[in-house]
Amino acid sequence: MTLKKTIRDFTDWAGKRVLLRVDFNVPLNASGEITDASRIEESLPTIQYLQDLGARIILVSHLGRPKGTVVESMRLTPVAKYLATALGSAFVGKTETVVGDDVQTRVQTLQDGQVLLLENIRFEPGEEANEAGFAKQLAALADVYVNDAFGTAHRAHASTEGVAHYLSPALAGFLMDKEIRSLTPLLKSPERPFTAIIGGSKISSKFGVLSTLLTVADTLVIGGGMMFTFLAAQGFGIGKSMVELDFVSKAEALLKQANGLGKQIWLGEDLVVADRFAPDASTQTVSVCSIPEDMMALDIGPKSCASLIPIINASKTILWNGPMGVFEMPVFANGTKTIAEAVARWTKEHHGFSVLGGGDTLAALELFHIGHERFTHVSTGGGASLEFLEGITLPGIAVLDDATTLITR
Ligand code: ADP
Ligand code: MG
Numbered sequence: 001m002t003l004k005k006t007i008r009d010f011t012d013w014a015g016k017r018v019l020l021r022v023d024f025n026v027p028l029n030a031s032g033e034i035t036d037a038s039r040i041e042e043s044l045p046t047i048q049y050l051q052d053l054g055a056r057i058i059l060v061s062h063l064g065r066p067k068g069t070v071v072e073s074m075r076l077t078p079v080a081k082y083l084a085t086a087l088g089s090a091f092v093g094k095t096e097t098v099v100g101d102d103v104q105t106r107v108q109t110l111q112d113g114q115v116l117l118l119e120n121i122r123f124e125p126g127e128e129a130n131e132a133g134f135a136k137q138l139a140a141l142a143d144v145y146v147n148d149a150f151g152t153a154h155r156a157h158a159s160t161e162g163v164a165h166y167l168s169p170a171l172a173g174f175l176m177d178k179e180i181r182s183l184t185p186l187l188k189s190p191e192r193p194f195t196a197i198i199g200g201s202k203i204s205s206k207f208g209v210l211s212t213l214l215t216v217a218d219t220l221v222i223g224g225g226m227m228f229t230f231l232a233a234q235g236f237g238i239g240k241s242m243v244e245l246d247f248v249s250k251a252e253a254l255l256k257q258a259n260g261l262g263k264q265i266w267l268g269e270d271l272v273v274a275d276r277f278a279p280d281a282s283t284q285t286v287s288v289c290s291i292p293e294d295m296m297a298l299d300i301g302p303k304s305c306a307s308l309i310p311i312i313n314a315s316k317t318i319l320w321n322g323p324m325g326v327f328e329m330p331v332f333a334n335g336t337k338t339i340a341e342a343v344a345r346w347t348k349e350h351h352g353f354s355v356l357g358g359g360d361t362l363a364a365l366e367l368f369h370i371g372h373e374r375f376t377h378v379s380t381g382g383g384a385s386l387e388f389l390e391g392i393t394l395p396g397i398a399v400l401d402d403a404t405t406l407i408t409r
Contacts, residue, residue, distance in 0.1 A: 004104065004180060005171050005173055005400065007172070007173055007174065008173065009135065009401075012114060013053035014054035017107065017140060017142040018057050018145075019142035020037075020059050020060065020147075020165065020173065021040055021061070021145075021147045021149045021160055022060070022148050024040055024063065025062055026063070040083070047087070051087075058142055059083075061268075062122040063122075064120075068124065069071045074120055091114065092115065094116075095366055096122055099124065099134075107141050128158075131162070134207065135158040135163045146172070147169075147172060147396055148174065150385075152381075152396060153176070153384050153395070154381075154384040161396055164399040179380065179385070183385060183389060185189075186319055186355060190233060195217060195218065195318040195319075198221065198322050199222070199223035199321070199336075200358060201322075203226035214263065219266060219311055221308065222279070230254075233249070237293060239291040239297070240241045268304035270301030272284075272334075273285075275295055276296075298325055298329070301326045312342050315346070315352060317352070318346070320355075320356050320390070322359060323364050333368075340365060341370065345378060357382065357389075358386075
């Protein structure tokens with residue numbers, strides 16, 4: 001992955017109309033209020049930088065999955081309300097449609113430093129289909145393209161990929177740039193030892209990234225629900241624990257590959273097992289090789305945690321994606337909480353390079369009141385960061401102009 005030109009590499013902003021793709025796909029509650037505005041907050045520096053230099057900004061985002069048609073509950077009205085407060089009078093509002101005469105008029109009347117928000121881009125069928133005609137229509141609104149929507153960069157849609165073919169320059173915003181700069185070193189030049197801690201529920205959704213990480217990391221730690229597919233591959237009984245049977249042979253191949261590479265795949269020492277998937281289940285701590293037949297493992301145990309701490313402390317680089325257990329229930333939250341605290345502490349005390357990702361991993365941090373500032377980088381893109389770390393070229397990044405300088409840390 002080459003480094004991309006950013007909004008700092010272009011200086012002639014005054015009076016320029018900028019199509020700025022952001023990821024304002026924020027969670028809403030039943031009354032349509034934003035419950036977590038961090039996705040908006042993360043792109044405010046990009047917006048304000050361009051405003052200060054006199055650009056005329058056209059914001060583009062999707063919200064939810066309206067699938068190419070207008071869905072009233074997915075209008076960007078709550079986002080517009082938030083922006084009005086955050087940006088003040090420079091925010092001139094939201095359009096009613098994505099394209100059309102009214103949009104043209106409002107774009108034409110934009111003044112330097114003003115910001116306009118287009119309606120939910122996924123109301124248009126041409127967006128997800130990445131239709132050239134629709135991409136050209138979008139491009140006609142602006143002079144310059146900026147992409148700050150890292151969380152959507154793994155999708156080749158009209159506003160994330162197609163449009164960039166018709167606008168020049170095509171640049172990365174600050175958030176996009178930060179994601180690229182933080183994730184690239186993990187694959188290209190990690191300071192070693194590099195420990196990758198992968199948990200969560202489904203091995204099927206993370207198998208690709210596990211394969212790549214096995215080759216680039218020094219130690220691969222497997223926790224969460226995907227552990228049991230590996231334990232099954234080793235021939236251990238896993239009781240009623242989560243398993244994906246069609247991945248057992250793939251897990252076995254990965255274990256063999258690790259052996260061949262002389263690398264360790266960590267699967268822990270003990271586990272917390274329960275008789276039911278419930279917060280008040282009766283629990284027991286057992287060794288990883290003796291899960292009772294009628295029980296399910298829902299967290300890593302205290303011995304596992306104790307064995308992970310020295311691995312964490314001896315690392316120079318750590319990637320963590322995916323909870324170690326069913327952290328949503330307090331009785332099964334200890335593993336995830338211990339790892340979160342240990343990685344945060346190590347980041348500070350050892351000046352470690354820590355990168356976190358995953359929607360539920362971030363939810364766990366929130367629940368434990370562990371701030372993002374305690375890590376080097378907390379990625380905003382769940383699926384996008386996994387694909388990036390798998391080594392896949394993300395279409396929304398590939399299409400941006402290449403920088404001439406090489407990446408440095
Ligand atoms: P992320 O969003 O951080 O990438 P995932 O979506 O892969 O993480 O997985 C998160 C989910 O995995 C959580 O809801 C958690 O309850 C579940 N999980 C973790 N460990 C287990 C386990 N042992 N058994 C069942 N589910 C688990
Ligand atoms: Mg998830």
